[in-house]
Amino acid sequence: MNQRKHWNAIAGCYNDEIFDVFASDRNGILKKYFRKFGNRQHIAFDFGCGIGKAFPYLSPAFRKVMAVDISDRCLAEAKIQAFNNIMFQRADLSDNTIELPRVHFVFCCNVIMLPDTEKNLAMFRNIKKSLKKGGTAVIVVPSMESYMFSAWRLIDWYRQEGTPPGEIDRTELSGFTGDITDILQGLVTINGVPTKHYSEAELITLLPRAGLTLKALKKVEYNWDTEFSNPPVWMQAPYPWDWLMECI
Ligand SMILES: C[S@@+](CC[C@H](N)C(=O)[O-])C[C@H]1O[C@@H](n2cnc3c(N)ncnc32)[C@H](O)[C@@H]1O
Numbered sequence: 001m002n003q004r005k006h007w008n009a010i011a012g013c014y015n016d017e018i019f020d021v022f023a024s025d026r027n028g029i030l031k032k033y034f035r036k037f038g039n040r041q042h043i044a045f046d047f048g049c050g051i052g053k054a055f056p057y058l059s060p061a062f063r064k065v066m067a068v069d070i071s072d073r074c075l076a077e078a079k080i081q082a083f084n085n086i087m088f089q090r091a092d093l094s095d096n097t098i099e100l101p102r103v104h105f106v107f108c109c110n111v112i113m114l115p116d117t118e119k120n121l122a123m124f125r126n127i128k129k130s131l132k133k134g135g136t137a138v139i140v141v142p143s144m145e146s147y148m149f150s151a152w153r154l155i156d157w158y159r160q161e162g163t164p165p166g167e168i169d170r171t172e173l174s175g176f177t178g179d180i181t182d183i184l185q186g187l188v189t190i191n192g193v194p195t196k197h198y199s200e201a202e203l204i205t206l207l208p209r210a211g212l213t214l215k216a217l218k219k220v221e222y223n224w225d226t227e228f229s230n231p232p233v234w235m236q237a238p239y240p241w242d243w244l245m246e247c248i
Contacts (some may be wrong), residue, residue, distance in 0.1 A: 001193075003114070004070045007050075011073030014051045017191070017199040019050055021109055021140060021242065022053050029244060030109075033138050034061050042104035045130055047093055047123070048111030048138070052078035052086075055091075058107060059083040066103065068093060093126050094119035100130040106137040110242065113142055115194040120174070124210030137212065137247045144197040146184045146241045147175065150227045153235065162239055185189045198243060207247060 010017050022030060038061025044053050049067035051074050058065045065086045069075050074089050094114065094135055112123045127137045135246040151173060155165050175188040198206075200217060208216050219241035224231035227240050 001115070002005070004072075006193075007071035008073040011051065011071055011077050011151060014074065014077065018050070018051060019110075021220060021228065024226050026221050026239065029218060030055060030138075030140075032245070033246070035059065037061060037105050037136055037138070038191075039104065044105040044107060045100075047108035047127060047130075048067070048105055049078055050074050052081050053079050054109060055083050055086060056106055057175040061084055062105065066101070094122045096125070098126060100126060102130055102135070104135045106130055106134050106135070107138075108137065109140040109190060110142065112139065115182075117185070117195060119132070120196060121206070124207065124212060128211040131163055131248070134214075135248070137245075139244070139245045139247060140242050141203075142197040143187075143219075143241055143243045144188075144202070145198045147188050147197050149238065149239050152176070153224075154228065157232065157235070160228055162184050171190040177190050200219055203243060203245060204220070207245070212247040213243055219245045220244050244247075 002186060035096040040063055042062050043064045043066065044058050044062040046058055046065055046067045049069050052067065055065065055078070063085065066087050066089065067075070068089045068091050070090065070092050072090050075090055079088060093111070106127050108127060112120045114120050127139065130135055154172065155168065158168050159165070175190065176183050177189045178187050178194060182194065186199065186202070187194045188197050189195070203217065204214060219243045221239040223239060224235045
């Protein structure tokens with residue numbers, strides 16, 4: 001898939017189409033991380049900034065923010081926000097040859113989720129390349145465990161209401177539409193788009209290949225209404241989540 005074309009097509013309706021991690025982060029873990037690493041002397045990268053949902057947190061926390069995205073239309077939307085310390089650049093962050101300045105902090109939220117393994121690895125490597133010595137990257141990616149658990153939750157909910165798994169409408173379980181090797185590699189179809197999901201063990205294995213060291217692996221947790229419409233009140237913790245990696 002051509003990522004530039006794909007995200008340019010979404011830019012105009014981004015708020016309706018794309019899940020808002022910042023608004024849905026039920027424990028405010030992202031805000032805690034911005035507070036932990038924010039420094040008015042430092043420069044931050046927003047890798048794959050989209051329409052700039054992270055700007056209200058990054059802009060006041062850092063001297064300068066460099067917002068990079070492959071989509072010129074997303075960047076045009078992002079520029080509408082009134083922050084005076086944000087610089088914009090259009091770039092393909094999966095390009096191995098890209099030149100990036102080194103910064104103290106890289107934030108990258110739900111960008112490294114392409115169906116192409118090599119491109120994902122190149123993005124992890126570019127994050128490492130752009131970190132100053134002593135710098136930190138906070139990377140958020142979709143969780144395979146969360147996807148599997150949500151599917152189990154749905155099947156269990158149906159069962160409790162008298163519908164056995166075999167009778168569940170298959171459109172409800174449409175995430176796994178690909179080839180068996182795609183499924184086993186965590187490629188889940190979300191709104192028709194194959195989206196890479198990661199398991200904890202996979203992240204632990206992959207990050208060193210990009211030269212990154214995992215300092216902490218946390219969950220960005222969301223309420224169940226981000227997965228299902230009208231979830232029952234008994235459906236509480238554990239909640240669905242994305243993985244958040246603190247890396248050096
Ligand atoms: C799901 S959005 C997330 C945007 C933002 N990080 C957020 O959390 O709101 C994914 C973004 O990654 C960008 N993207 C995808 N592939 C990219 C690439 N190869 N290089 C740079 N940006 C990319 C898309 O254009 C899109 O804006």
